[in-house]
Amino acid sequence: MDWIDLRSDTVTLPTPQMRAEMAEAEVGDDVYGEDPSINRLEEMSAARMGKEAGLFVASGTMGNLSSILAYCGRGDEFILGNLSHTFIFEAGGAAALGGVHPNTLSNQPDGTLVLEEVEAAIRPDDIHQPITRLVVLENTHNRCGGTALSVEYTRAVGELAHDHGLNLHLDGARVFNAAVYFGVEVTELVDPADSVTFCLSKGLSAPVGSVLCGSNDFINQARRIRKQLGGGMRQAGVLAAAGIVALDTMVDRLEEDHSRAKQLARGLSLIPGLVLDPGTPYTNMVFLSLGDGVPFSGKEMADRLKESGVQVGVVSKNRFRLVTHYGIEDADIEMAIGAFREVMGGV
Numbered sequence: 001m002d003w004i005d006l007r008s009d010t011v012t013l014p015t016p017q018m019r020a021e022m023a024e025a026e027v028g029d030d031v032y033g034e035d036p037s038i039n040r041l042e043e044m045s046a047a048r049m050g051k052e053a054g055l056f057v058a059s060g061t062m063g064n065l066s067s068i069l070a071y072c073g074r075g076d077e078f079i080l081g082n083l084s085h086t087f088i089f090e091a092g093g094a095a096a097l098g099g100v101h102p103n104t105l106s107n108q109p110d111g112t113l114v115l116e117e118v119e120a121a122i123r124p125d126d127i128h129q130p131i132t133r134l135v136v137l138e139n140t141h142n143r144c145g146g147t148a149l150s151v152e153y154t155r156a157v158g159e160l161a162h163d164h165g166l167n168l169h170l171d172g173a174r175v176f177n178a179a180v181y182f183g184v185e186v187t188e189l190v191d192p193a194d195s196v197t198f199c200l201s202k203g204l205s206a207p208v209g210s211v212l213c214g215s216n217d218f219i220n221q222a223r224r225i226r227k228q229l230g231g232g233m234r235q236a237g238v239l240a241a242a243g244i245v246a247l248d249t250m251v252d253r254l255e256e257d258h259s260r261a262k263q264l265a266r267g268l269s270l271i272p273g274l275v276l277d278p279g280t281p282y283t284n285m286v287f288l289s290l291g292d293g294v295p296f297s298g299k300e301m302a303d304r305l306k307e308s309g310v311q312v313g314v315v316s317k318n319r320f321r322l323v324t325h326y327g328i329e330d331a332d333i334e335m336a337i338g339a340f341r342e343v344m345g346g347v
């Protein structure tokens with residue numbers, strides 16, 4: 001079945017050009033530093049982010065974890081949002097594998113952390129307390145609705161962190177979506193951060209991988225950690241080849257996903273019983289809930305939509321996340337709206 005799959009932008013399939021380049025990719029042993037395609041992707045990524053060096057990693061999770069472990073030793077602490085991907089969805093890797101202690105602050109609805117709260121969370125020099133090493137921000141913020149953090153805000157957090165001798169890591173899984181949202185260069189958004197991870201495998205449609213970028217010293221250390229984590233891959237250039245196409249061809253089209261998300265939200269907002277989150281969508285995610293009095297659960301709703309060929313993410317009891325991406329065309333948006341209307345018609 002040809003699904004209209006709005007669950008995530010991770011479901012994107014490689015483009016025909018990606019498959020062609022993967023088949024032809026020049027490869028070597030990347031653990032020896034000899035894979036030309038990997039080296040090229042890492043250089044391109046670093047240049048794109050305005051950093052000295054890049055490291056291809058198997059996933060965004062591995063990129064964030066490698067970064068946290070590069071900055072923090074056992075018993076050290078990092079500050080992050082209570083709704084961040086790293087806190088909720090990375091299986092507690094920093095604690096499990098690094099003994100690194102998370103100090104969570106409440107994410108504001110726009111995905112930010114309150115600056116005063118970040119400052120207050122930084123530990124004093126006191127043997128009773130862990131040592132704070134790092135702040136982690138997320139842009140765009142997944143759980144907060146795909147909201148984008150501004151250059152000014154990121155700069156303010158970077159200054160605060162650096163004034164206290166801390167590092168700032170940006171989980172920029174969808175940082176290109178944030179750049180499109182603000183109409184700024186991605187380098188401006190990531191400049192205040194010492195390191196950044198971005199995903200090739202989401203809106204950019206590559207099949208596998210993320211790239212971690214930062215200074216040469218930092219990347220050397222992260223490369224060793226990646227090896228410890230089992231992420232030293234060999235002829236991984238077949239994957240990098242798709243990543244190169246992703247950077248070359250898939251960034252500029254993200255605007256289309258944002259405009260289709262708006263189109264989707266507009267259509268759904270007219271259907272009685274559906275309640276859209278205020279402000280949604282910011283980028284490529286539409287968040288909505290079932291209103292009071294709708295006699296079925298989010299899960300039941302999702303099952304009924306699936307019968308019409310539409311898949312949606314159920315994020316809590318009555319709440320949905322719909323993500324637009326390369327596999328979603330204008331006609332799919334209209335069909336998805338129609339499927340919602342039909343299911344809700346009986347309410």
Ligand SMILES: *Cc1c(COP(=O)(O)O)cnc(C)c1O
Nearest residue numbers: 059060061062085138142171173
């Ligand atoms: C998807 C995602 C990641 C990493 O995901 P992987 O599935 O491990 O590649 C990290 N942060 C955010 C905000 C994400 O959305």
